[in-house]
Amino acid sequence: MTLSETPVASEAIAGPERRSLRHRLADRGVDRLLLLSLPASLFVLVFFIYPSIYGVVLSFRPLKPVGAFGNYTHFFGDPFLRGSIVNTFRIALPAAIFNVLAAIPLAVVMRGAVKGQRIINTILVIPISLGTVLVADGLLNYLGPNGWFNRVLMAAGLIGHPLQLLHNQWGVMLSLVITGFPFAFLLTLSYISGIDPKMESAAATLGAGPWRQFWHVTLPLLVPGLAITFCLSFVLAFSVFPSATMLGNPNGDSHVLAVAAANTAFQQYDFPMASTISVIAAAIELLVIGAVLGLRSRFYAGTTTGKG
Amino acid sequence: MNDRFSQLRLEGVSRAYGSTVALANMNLTVGNGEFVALLGPSGCGKTTALNCLAGLLPLTSGTITMDDRRIDLLPPERRGFGMVFQNYALFPHLSVYRNVAFGLQMRKVRRAEVRRRVSATLELVQLADHAGKRPGQLSGGQQQRVAIARAVVVEPQLVLMDEPLSNLDAKLRRDMRVELRRLHRELGLTTIYVTHDQEEALSLVDRLVVLRDGQIQQVGSPEEVYRRPANAFVAGFMGYRNMLPMTATPAEAAGGELRLSGLGLSLTGLGHVQGPVIAAIRPDDIDLGERDGNCIEGVVEEAQFEGREYELLVRTAAETVLHVRTHRHTTLGERVRLGIARDRIMVYPAGPDESPEQDSAEPLPVQAP
Known part of the structure; x- marks a missing residue:
């Protein structure tokens, strides 16, 4: 679908005034209030997602040279740990x-x-x-x-x-x-x-x-x-x-x-x-x-x- | 299941919530196959009465008997009544079919029989094509019909309906009224119907019970209640929008003729009361032109076109505003002469308790001079 097919869109482009950011975001289905979640997203990213990924990566880097899955094989091989x-x-x-x-x-x-x-x-x-x-x-x-x-x-x-x-x-x-x-x-x-x-x-x-x-x-x-x-x-x-x-x-x-x-x-x-x-x-x-x-x-x- | 009773009797039925009396000493006898409406404004006790009948609320005092069997102590599940709730209360997790089958399954009806009766009932409410759907996938009117089907499929001795049409739009409400009448005719089930809509009650039922503050005001056929309201409250509720505080004196001539005066008016009515009264007049009963020697002069202050008729507000010389319905076209400011047949003026003794109680949505019918 091209823009010229939809009268609303073409009208909006033809309009003399530049429409507000809010309207342009709304056209893309974005509510600008979503921006309020930015700090929280940042917080989650820094204090949850990054440490989680770090932990997962770390788990594949055993202290001893036993290969990437060494820790996992050790865990499941040890009856006490298992x-x-x-x-x-x-x-x-x-x-x-x-x-x-x-x-x-x-x-x-x-x-x-x-x-x-x-x-x-x-x-x-x-x-x-x-x-x-x-x-x-x-x-x-x-x-x-x-x-x-x-x-x-x-x-x-x-x-x-x-x-x-x-x-x-x-x-x-x-x-x-x-x-x-x-x-x-x-x-x-x-x-x-x-x-x-x-x-x-x-x-x-x-x-x-x-x-x-x-x-x-x-x-x-x-x-x-x-x-x-x-x-x-x-x-x-x-x-x-x-x-x-x-x-x-x-x-x-x-x-x-x-x-x-x-x-x-x-x-x-x-x-x-x-x-x-x-x-x-x-x-x-x-x-x-x-x-x-x-x-x-x-x-x-x-x-x-x-x-x- | 369907052992027909001949009489349902409510005797001295009362229900209080703490110190608030919702229903006071209600006495009512309902015959088999009757279609009865409990009618009144919100808070009049009509739903309380219905819940007491269904067994969802215990009585504070009084008894309910079916022929000689006392039922007011039975839990709802052992009364075998069908109930249609205001917001339908359909089981959202069950299909339309299983909603309707529920009561039969609770009664341990055999599966083939369940299938036959559910299909027949869904046919009756014209929902056979929707048997597999969930209630959430249906429109309001369809959900409404499922609720009715669910209540009547068990062929209950008594069907209780709690404002079943109040959630529907005006057109659907009219259609459903016809449906309800048809269902009642075809199934012949004794039905008690709760509503605050007088028009709905008038068009549906055989007998009306008008309630106010938990007390019965009048019991009668729709025609009786409409034409001869028992008191000023009922009159106000049944659309007697002109409630005129006047004074009545018996005329010299015999035959119960009354002279009504007050508000700068002088009317002739019928009745046997004296002293301060409320004269209740329906807008439709006021004609343009003199009638029975009754003549009121006034000026058209407001005219609303309502399709078939005009609804007028006419202000008299003594600043009383009358509601009038007429076929004739009038112009604002036009001087008109109004007449009322003397037997269409309802005269009630004026008292603190008899004062008209109007729907808050409506304007006060009369401005005191």
């Missing part, structure tokens, strides 16, 4: 799944006008603001052999000797639930609040009891949101580090990818190898997110208001 993938999954996956599943019923209940809603929300949000280190510190005392948790259970006669909840995967998982659950809950709540309750009323008048309303109407509409919630919860749990070192057994079953990378970097001073571990962790996360979002696309993900 095992950190399994460890991470064994901690992050149950924690993320639990957080999402537990968030659903609570979000369903908290969605309407519940008395004391603000108090409950505040209680739930506190763990996020406290930070993982403080939570881990608290758990260290609470869940220890002489902590309240075991003492109460023993006093109640439910257990004969203290449960071993610290310095293994349980401790890490508990800490991930405490810090990750509020996050999953708030996200789920916002998704479920976007679903028009009239649709459940409609299902009710059509003969669906509360459970079938949830199963046939609410849940299908919530699935896309749950997928996102799971992805974010999983990513949070996958990069676990403070609670793994404090509550877990960082040289054993809690030797997760983040611990492996940190140890490699700051105890062995092998930055390329640490980069390799980080790259592997990122790749795994992307794979999981890709898989979840792939599944999500098979569900309905449009409007949730009952009106197109």
Whole structure:
């Protein structure tokens, strides 16, 4: 298509005045407000994209002359290092799944006008603001052999000797639930609040009891949101580090990818190898997110208001 | 499913939200196959009444019975009523077919039977070609029809409709009215229809229930409510735009003749009230020229051409502005003589509670002298 074919364009060229930059940009589909994102783009470029690329490149430059893929072959050849993938999954996956599943019923209940809603929300949000280190510190005392948790259970006669909840995967998982659950809950709540309750009323008048309303109407509409919630919860749990070192057994079953990378970097001073571990962790996360979002696309993900 | 009831009775049905009473002591009996409208301005309690019927809101007091069966304690899913929501509340993740099939599936109807009934109902609402689409791919009018199909496919004992046409444009609304009447005729389903649009209610239903502040004002056929509003509120709501505060004195002659005076006017009407009254007159009931000895002189202040008729504002010598509808062309500033048949003046006792409540969109009908 040439310009002379479109009357508007030819008129614009013939016009005596030069049109403003804003109009000329708009003709190309560019809103000049986009320029406002320039500083942020620059920031991301300098502090995220460049370091990421640097890290990836670094991972292919091992300290020892073992070839470009030397670090990768070393990682997958070493059972201890390789095992950190399994460890991470064994901690992050149950924690993320639990957080999402537990968030659903609570979000369903908290969605309407519940008395004391603000108090409950505040209680739930506190763990996020406290930070993982403080939570881990608290758990260290609470869940220890002489902590309240075991003492109460023993006093109640439910257990004969203290449960071993610290310095293994349980401790890490508990800490991930405490810090990750509020996050999953708030996200789920916002998704479920976007679903028009009239649709459940409609299902009710059509003969669906509360459970079938949830199963046939609410849940299908919530699935896309749950997928996102799971992805974010999983990513949070996958990069676990403070609670793994404090509550877990960082040289054993809690030797997760983040611990492996940190140890490699700051105890062995092998930055390329640490980069390799980080790259592997990122790749795994992307794979999981890709898989979840792939599944999500098979569900309905449009409007949730009952009106197109 | 379709065991026909003969009477639906609401007795003393009330619903309060905290200290606000949305519905007060409503008594109503609906016969099988009836098409009833709950009509009133927003906040009059009509939607509350509908939600109470559907089981979506518990009653504060009162009972709802179907013949001898008490239903007000049943959850909505066990009442078996079909409901059409104002914004349709279609399931956006399901196809049109599955939206309509939903109620049948909940009732565990066999698959072949589901297919037959859904197809038949989609045929009825003329959406057979759209069965595979999602609600989001349909126009407003089509979504509306899906909502209706979804409610009637289960052949409910009672269909509840909550302002189902309010989201449609004027032309579509007219078409859908015809559709709704046809559906009601063909299916014979007892229908309770909530609307704030008096014209819609008049054209659709067999019986009108006019509500205000949670209380029934009048129950009657469209003709009755239109011609003989029970009180000044109903009159104002039914388009009696001239609400004249006047004083009534019985005439010497028998037969309920009334002398109405005030606002510099002197009219003859019919009725048995005395003292301060509201004389309610429809714009269409005012003719040019004297009528029944009633004659008002005034000047045409505003004339609006509305296709078939002109809508006039006529200012009398005592500065009262009257709404008049007429076929005759008049020019601005023209002196006219207006007449009203005496039986077309509705006379209601004036009281704080009986004061006309106009739609805020409309101008006040009368400027006090």
